[in-house]
Amino acid sequence: MKHILQVLKFEYLSCVKSKSFIISTIIFMLLIMFTAFIPAIISSVVSEGEKGSGEGHKRIIAVMNNAYEENDTVTAVFGKYYPNYDIKTDSKDIEDIKNKVDSSEYEFGVVLDTPVSYTYITKNNSMMSRNSEILNTVITDVFRTVSFEKAGISAEETGKILNARISSSTITTGVDQTKNYWSAYILIMMLYMAIVMYGQMVSQSVVSEKNSRAMEMLITCAKPSHLMFGKIIGSGLAGLTQLCVILLTALGSVSTIGANSIPKEILEFINFPIPIVLYAVLFFILGYFIYSFLLGALSSLASRSEDLNTLTSPLMILYVAAFMIVIMSMGADSLNGTLMIVCSYIPFTAPIAMFARVALVNVSAIEIILSILVQLISIYLFGMLASAIYRIGVLMYGNPPKPAEIVKLLREQYKANKAIKEKK
Amino acid sequence: MFYPDSGRVLTDGKQIDRKKIRIGYMPEERGLYPKKIITEQLVYLSMLRGMSKPDAKKACEKWLERMGMSEYKNKKLETLSKGNQQKIQLAATLMCDPQIVILDEPFSGLDPVNAMLLKDVIKEMISGGTTVLFSSHQMNYIEEFCDNICVLNSGKIALDGRIKDIKRSYPRDRIEIVSENADKISSFIISKMGDMILSADIDEKEETVLNIKLRDAEFKSRLLAGLSECGFDIDSFKVCEPTLNDIFVEYTEAGI
Numbered sequence: 001m002k003h004i005l006q007v008l009k010f011e012y013l014s015c016v017k018s019k020s021f022i023i024s025t026i027i028f029m030l031l032i033m034f035t036a037f038i039p040a041i042i043s044s045v046v047s048e049g050e051k052g053s054g055e056g057h058k059r060i061i062a063v064m065n066n067a068y069e070e071n072d073t074v075t076a077v078f079g080k081y082y083p084n085y086d087i088k089t090d091s092k093d094i095e096d097i098k099n100k101v102d103s104s105e106y107e108f109g110v111v112l113d114t115p116v117s118y119t120y121i122t123k124n125n126s127m128m129s130r131n132s133e134i135l136n137t138v139i140t141d142v143f144r145t146v147s148f149e150k151a152g153i154s155a156e157e158t159g160k161i162l163n164a165r166i167s168s169s170t171i172t173t174g175v176d177q178t179k180n181y182w183s184a185y186i187l188i189m190m191l192y193m194a195i196v197m198y199g200q201m202v203s204q205s206v207v208s209e210k211n212s213r214a215m216e217m218l219i220t221c222a223k224p225s226h227l228m229f230g231k232i233i234g235s236g237l238a239g240l241t242q243l244c245v246i247l248l249t250a251l252g253s254v255s256t257i258g259a260n261s262i263p264k265e266i267l268e269f270i271n272f273p274i275p276i277v278l279y280a281v282l283f284f285i286l287g288y289f290i291y292s293f294l295l296g297a298l299s300s301l302a303s304r305s306e307d308l309n310t311l312t313s314p315l316m317i318l319y320v321a322a323f324m325i326v327i328m329s330m331g332a333d334s335l336n337g338t339l340m341i342v343c344s345y346i347p348f349t350a351p352i353a354m355f356a357r358v359a360l361v362n363v364s365a366i367e368i369i370l371s372i373l374v375q376l377i378s379i380y381l382f383g384m385l386a387s388a389i390y391r392i393g394v395l396m397y398g399n400p401p402k403p404a405e406i407v408k409l410l411r412e413q414y415k416a417n418k419a420i421k422e423k424k
Numbered sequence: 425m426f427y428p429d430s431g432r433v434l435t436d437g438k439q440i441d442r443k444k445i446r447i448g449y450m451p452e453e454r455g456l457y458p459k460k461i462i463t464e465q466l467v468y469l470s471m472l473r474g475m476s477k478p479d480a481k482k483a484c485e486k487w488l489e490r491m492g493m494s495e496y497k498n499k500k501l502e503t504l505s506k507g508n509q510q511k512i513q514l515a516a517t518l519m520c521d522p523q524i525v526i527l528d529e530p531f532s533g534l535d536p537v538n539a540m541l542l543k544d545v546i547k548e549m550i551s552g553g554t555t556v557l558f559s560s561h562q563m564n565y566i567e568e569f570c571d572n573i574c575v576l577n578s579g580k581i582a583l584d585g586r587i588k589d590i591k592r593s594y595p596r597d598r599i600e601i602v603s604e605n606a607d608k609i610s611s612f613i614i615s616k617m618g619d620m621i622l623s624a625d626i627d628e629k630e631e632t633v634l635n636i637k638l639r640d641a642e643f644k645s646r647l648l649a650g651l652s653e654c655g656f657d658i659d660s661f662k663v664c665e666p667t668l669n670d671i672f673v674e675y676t677e678a679g680i
Contacts, residue, residue, distance in 0.1 A: 014460065209457075212455055212456070213453040213454065216451040216453060217469060220449040221473050222472050
């Protein structure tokens with residue numbers, strides 16, 4: 001036990017102190033803070049732009065009215081939709097408007113050919129411009145207002161009729177997917193990346209110890225199983241530290257800088273309900289142990305990092321498959337389907353599958369507990385298996401053994417172990 | 425790590441107690457963390473061997489100084505030359521103040537100065553009562569340090585015992601005489617004592633050395649008596665013991 005703690009501490013510290021770890025943490029933090037900042041930056045740039053145009057001279061929108069006799073309604077409706085612009089309706093010449101738009105004197109120009117058709121004159125037609133959409137609305141609005149007026153309904157009443165808003169509220173008795181979908185999606189992605197990232201960190205560190213033959217010194221100081229448990233728990237804690245730092249940064253930056261600048265709709269999107277985050281952490285821990293025990297054991301069989309791929313790829317394929325199943329089930333809205341239910345109890349798929357279900361659909365407590373139990377038991381079994389393989393692997397150099405050879409060696413070891421116990 | 429096929433490990437006649445007896449091991453393949461600070465990994469390894477942190481730090485200082493490596497203590501291991509890395513490895517082995525030290529080819533890759541340093545350290549340990557298990561194929565070092573030897577051939581013990589006893593067990597039928605008149609002695613022996621010897625040749629390298637092979641070891645004293653009667657001026661007269669090298673070759677030749 002003492003050895004496990006010492007190895008754990010050493011591995012944890014060397015992980016946390018390593019340059020790559022620090023750099024990646026900082027990059028993640030900056031990325032998150034930057035993302036939280038973006039809306040603030042954008043809105044400040046935009047509002048500055050608007051201020052500038054508001055104080056001096058307003059930008060001009062030229063409207064050439066060939067459809068109606070009067071310009072009043074046109075000016076009024078345009079003014080309603082473009083409050084920060086001067087609406088100029090006295091131009092009579094298309095070429096003149098074109099020239100002035102081209103020289104940026106006008107923001108853009110509109111030629112109303114008939115009440116329901118128009119020409120839009122703009123200098124640069126960008127993908128992101130919503131002008132033509134707005135114009136469609138404006139022109140429809142003009143048409144309706146004029147028509148209503150002709151029918152004897154006042155502009156005021158027209159406004160009321162046209163602007164009738166429908167308000168609604170939804171009562172959800174189960175889990176509200178609309179609110180959690182994106183946060184769950186982000187968390188599932190994080191879970192997936194974190195398990196594989198930290199699992200591979202364990203892999204790398206085992207192989208480098210073998211490659212540098214530091215293993216030969218270590219193995220004479222402590223039991224292989226202690227070395228392995230210490231290493232895996234230590235790296236896991238380092239991973240958890242990184243995740244916590246990232247989550248806290250996200251929380252901090254959203255609630256301080258982000259709170260004022262991020263639009264409400266987006267804030268609602270990325271609201272991470274605390275129970276769901278806690279579940280994510282729990283399933284990260286479970287998934288991490290399931291995979292890192294196996295990865296650690298497999299990598300102990302490799303002598304060089306080149307061998308790692310061949311050894312771990314079957315497991316990695318399994319892992320990617322698990323992820324794909326979950327993502328596809330999310331897309332197909334079948335998180336409570338048979339496939340997902342089965343996946344919730346298979347140790348390789350359970351961490352991600354069960355988390356997705358907990359976050360997005362109603363799952364009974366018994367199911368959750370059962371899935372966690374299955375995972376805990378498999379962690380125990382994988383841990384035992386891994387420490388047996390590790391013991392064989394760490395002093396084995398040369399080509400990695402085939403599965404049949406591993407089984408044979410495990411059997412021999414088991415027999416020898418038994419014989420020694422009987423002697424005692 | 426590996427289960428024994430048979431046998432037990434005894435210390436002072438009792439089953440070894442790994443909690444009481446510390447073992448320092450230096451593998452032939454040098455192995456430490458290349459990318460970690462030297463002090464850090466030395467302290468870590470000593471703590472795994474059961475030392476407390478302050479003790480480990482003290483021992484680390486002490487041994488790095490002993491090895492003349494104090495200036496490198498906060499460097500990464502990979503920045504050191506191979507010989508220096510070897511010294512760090514030795515420090516890692518000895519830091520926990522072990523009662524038993526296992527050294528596997530400790531001299532490979534060391535320059536003469538460092539080899540001297542290592543020799544001194546080993547001798548110091550031996551005189552301090554540490555048990556040193558020394559594995560090497562450089563026989564001169566073995567002859568220098570070891571009391572007991574064990575020659576392994578294809579994984580089986582070919583020979584074991586005290587070096588002195590082993591050498592004594594060889595027939596003492598080879599005599600080396602050093603004299604200015606080696607050629608005269610040679611012809612004298614061949615003509616007068618021909619029945620006692622198989623051969624008497626002047627050494628190829630030294631003309632003052634005469635190698636004699638007796639027909640039987642018991643003729644030694646008669647040979648000596650005969651020579652002194654005739655009044656030859658003899659600088660030395662001794663029985664040639666086989667070198668460890670010869671013994672090693674003899675026992676492992678068949679397997680190679």
